[in-house]
Amino acid sequence: MDTSDPICADPTSTDIVSPGAAELIKEIGIPPCPVVLAEFMAESNRDEPDFRRLSHLINKDVALAASVLKTINSPFYGLSKKARTVQDALALLGLRETSRIIAGLLLRRAFASSQSPAMYEFWDASSRVALIAAYLARELDVIRLDEAHTFALFRDCGVPVLLTRYPEYESLLASTRCENERRRTGLEHARYGFDHALVSATLAQTWHLPIDMWQSIRVHTLYDRPEFRSDRNWARAAPLIAVALLAEQLHRIHRGTYDSAVWETEEVFITEIIGPMSDRLEPLANDIASLLDQ
Numbered sequence: 001m002d003t004s005d006p007i008c009a010d011p012t013s014t015d016i017v018s019p020g021a022a023e024l025i026k027e028i029g030i031p032p033c034p035v036v037l038a039e040f041m042a043e044s045n046r047d048e049p050d051f052r053r054l055s056h057l058i059n060k061d062v063a064l065a066a067s068v069l070k071t072i073n074s075p076f077y078g079l080s081k082k083a084r085t086v087q088d089a090l091a092l093l094g095l096r097e098t099s100r101i102i103a104g105l106l107l108r109r110a111f112a113s114s115q116s117p118a119m120y121e122f123w124d125a126s127s128r129v130a131l132i133a134a135y136l137a138r139e140l141d142v143i144r145l146d147e148a149h150t151f152a153l154f155r156d157c158g159v160p161v162l163l164t165r166y167p168e169y170e171s172l173l174a175s176t177r178c179e180n181e182r183r184r185t186g187l188e189h190a191r192y193g194f195d196h197a198l199v200s201a202t203l204a205q206t207w208h209l210p211i212d213m214w215q216s217i218r219v220h221t222l223y224d225r226p227e228f229r230s231d232r233n234w235a236r237a238a239p240l241i242a243v244a245l246l247a248e249q250l251h252r253i254h255r256g257t258y259d260s261a262v263w264e265t266e267e268v269f270i271t272e273i274i275g276p277m278s279d280r281l282e283p284l285a286n287d288i289a290s291l292l293d294q
Helices: 019-028 035-044 051-059 062-072 086-109 117-140 145-154 158-165 169-175 181-192 196-206 211-218 226-230 234-255 260-273 281-292
Strands: none
Touching: 019 158, 035 051, 035 086, 051 062, 051 086, 062 086, 086 117, 086 145, 117 145, 117 158, 117 169, 117 234, 117 281, 145 196, 145 211, 145 234, 158 169, 158 196, 169 181, 181 196, 196 211, 211 234, 226 234, 234 260, 234 281
């Protein structure tokens, strides 16, 4: 495969639009932005959004409305007042956060046709890590709760795309499941000429996530590389990446798949961005266990 394309050759690039890469991603088959999300975003961006129309857009999809309420009323969000209706959700969370919750909920639905064990395991872990990230954002006060949840959910959404497109990708995913993402992206580049971070960022861009969000997704596997610091999006990306890495580590602890070698690399970066974890990891793990087991 020709890797002369700028993005394929330079994985630190945050520019998604590139002739070679754009054509490559088109061939893979990125799920289009759902109509309900596009309409919700369009109305939200008006000077004076119509909240009744926004509520109606969500309520037309009964399953989506129920999922929105279930998500924001979960203990991970820790709201003092529970939302009873979609209008309550809009009032409690605001348009930006509600739109990102909707995007996340529709993301899994976009791959509902696949019932493979690998796909189920991916979404089960991804949704839990995203909720843990939301909890950490609230507890550690590093980034906004909605940003933490959305980033953690979308950062690896290229994985289900690749699972759908390439039957052999499941074995690659299984062989790198408990490792640092660097080895996986290396194998992806060697086999396909691009990595799942590029696919994830392209999907996030296509689904109208903010530019700094999809650019952060594009570089999220590069956090421990020196050139990451010179990336123009570093200051914005670093806290998002650190919270998601910590959320994933807490999820590993809960599942009993903790790997000290992986944590050793991640802890250095997390400590730099969030602060020392040596005395905080166990209490946080206990909190997460209590929440996940409810």
